[in-house]
Amino acid sequence: MDDFIAARSQMALSLGFHIIFSCIGMIMPFFMAVSHYKWLKNGDPVYRNVTRAWSRGVAxxxxxxxxxxxVLSFELGLLWPEFMKHAGPIFGMPFSLEGTAFFIEAIALGFYLYGWNRFNKWFHWWTxxxxxxxxxxxxxxxxxxxxxxxxPAGFDYVNGQYINIDPIAAMFNKAWFSQALHMILAALTATGFAVAGVHAFMILKRKNIRFHRKAFRIAAVFACVGAVLQPLSGDISAKNxxxxxxxxxxxxxxxxxxxAKAGLIIGGIPDVKNETVRYAIKIPGALSFLAHGDFSTPVTGLDAFPKDSRPPVAITHYAFQTMVAIGMLMLLIAVFxxxxxxxxxxxxxxRWLLKLFALATPAGFLAVEAGWTVTEVGRQPWIIYGIMRTRDAVTPMPGIVYSFYIFTAVYFSLSIIVVFLLYRQVKMVGQLYDVS
Known part of the structure; x- marks a missing residue:
């Protein structure tokens, strides 16, 4: 493994790890708020217990x-200094605003966790x-x-120089809405199925049934709403x-x-050398329709691009097929x-319905990881599409391979610790809030 591949692998590992917690952090507080609202409206102590248990998970x-x-913010500068040198002044605004949102989130979470029986009940809910x-x-x-x-938007690229920078135009580029919508719904679906699956499993084990049944209902509704809407956002993203x-x-x-009349491929094994796909199911005209809204419009193929400007086909294709397959499975569960x-x-x-959700616990996050792979690998060989190649942005510092090994060990250890803490939290729920 050379340093370039090591740098990319380390970034992929860090992103793949972080995105799970980002999704949960975006969505789980809304589960908590709904449960809290139900408790304030009807006084059922089970909802209060669900809220307090979920708030510990959110923390x-x-x-x-x-x-x-x-760690990711440091990696951007350390592993990709040439990228940050040019890109930082252009897209720094969303990162600085993200920092502000993060600080507000941290303050509000502190108020929420320590505000029980100290604040006005509706102010506490609002935090x-x-x-x-x-x-x-x-x-x-x-x-x-x-x-x-x-x-890329919000600048002019002239003779290798980035001039006429407009941070607002950079932030509200042509891809931001479709990507943000797809990511929000993916986070909603993944978090919902994961939380619903855990509570379904606990119901199957006959542990604190009333508690877990109410928690399951809230999470399952969120998950299924996201799963139904996700294909619509996927269509918007694909066209974009x-x-x-x-x-x-x-x-x-x-x-x-x-x-023209390009067929939609389902499954199959790409043969890049011979530029064909083996063992695939092909639906005539469907790709033209999905991409352009017309069955006859030509769809640009990889043959229109130099080989050194094409994304890795096999990885992108398999990741995309995995994402779509899991998405369709969750859609079927949601409709049912x-x-x-x-x-x-x-x-x-x-019990069979609960088993269905329990088995689907990891499905959403597997789809999220596959979708993120499509987004990142599908952009290669560019780090800034059409402007800067990834290889030109990597640090010249040697020894990145060892850094990758160390970070792999750290993230693996963190994963074990988080799983242990969550397992302990789920067990504590039965002891602290047993209202069966």
Missing amino acids: IFFATGAVSGT GVVVGVSGLLSGILVVAANAWMNS VGARQPEKLAAMEAHFKTE YFFTLWKRKKWLEK
Whole structure:
């Protein structure tokens, strides 16, 4: 492994670790706020207990996310100094605003955690809402910075110089809305299914059933709403990518040849050497329709780009197919759950329904990781699309391989610690809030 691959691998590891906590930090406080609101309105102590239990989980994820996010900010400067030298003044605004949102989130979380029986009950609830809103804004601002890398704006690039910088135009680039919308719904779906799955598992184990059933209902509704809306945002994102980064769309679909009535590929193994896809199911005209809203419009293939400017096809294609497959699975579960709420409420007590959610616990986060892989790998070989190649931005400092090994060990250890803390928290729920 050379230093360039090590630097990319370390960044990928850090992002892959941090994005899980970012998603939970964006969404989990809203679960907490809904449960808290229900307690304030109807006085049911079970909702108070759910709220307090979830607030402890939010604190754990906030602390871990803050640490991993800080590491990422240092890595940007240490691993990619040439990138930050030019990009920092252009897209620094969303990062600085994200820092402000983070500080507000931290203050509000402190008020919330230590405000029980000290503040006015509605003010206390409102601090929990602020935690969620500021966390959501923080996520949107970071995504806006990443979107700028995919759709550079807010400057003129003349003779290798970045001039006429406009930070507002950079932040509100052509990719920010579609990426932010897709990320928010992905976070909602992933967090919802993860939380619902954990509570479904505890119900199956006959632990504190009333507590976990109420918690499950809140998380499951959030998850299913996100899963139903996610394909719509996916369609918006795909069309946006097709217009701005046609080679990324081509890599996502392993679409090698520019052609009209382009077929949509499901599955398959890309053969990059022979520029074909083996063992795939192909739906004629469907890719043209999804990309352009017309079955006959040509879709640009990878053959329109020099080989050294094409994304890694296999990784991008497999990640995209994984994301879509998991998304469709969660959509089916969501539709079935809403049907159950509408027509078959007696099925809500069935063990097979709970098993379905328990098995889907990691599904959303697997889809998030796959989707992030599509976003980042699909942009290669560019770190700033069309402007700066990733290889030109990496640090000349030697020994990055050892840094990658150390960070891998650190993140692996952190993962074990977080899992242990969450397991301990779930066990404590049964002891502290046993109202079965």
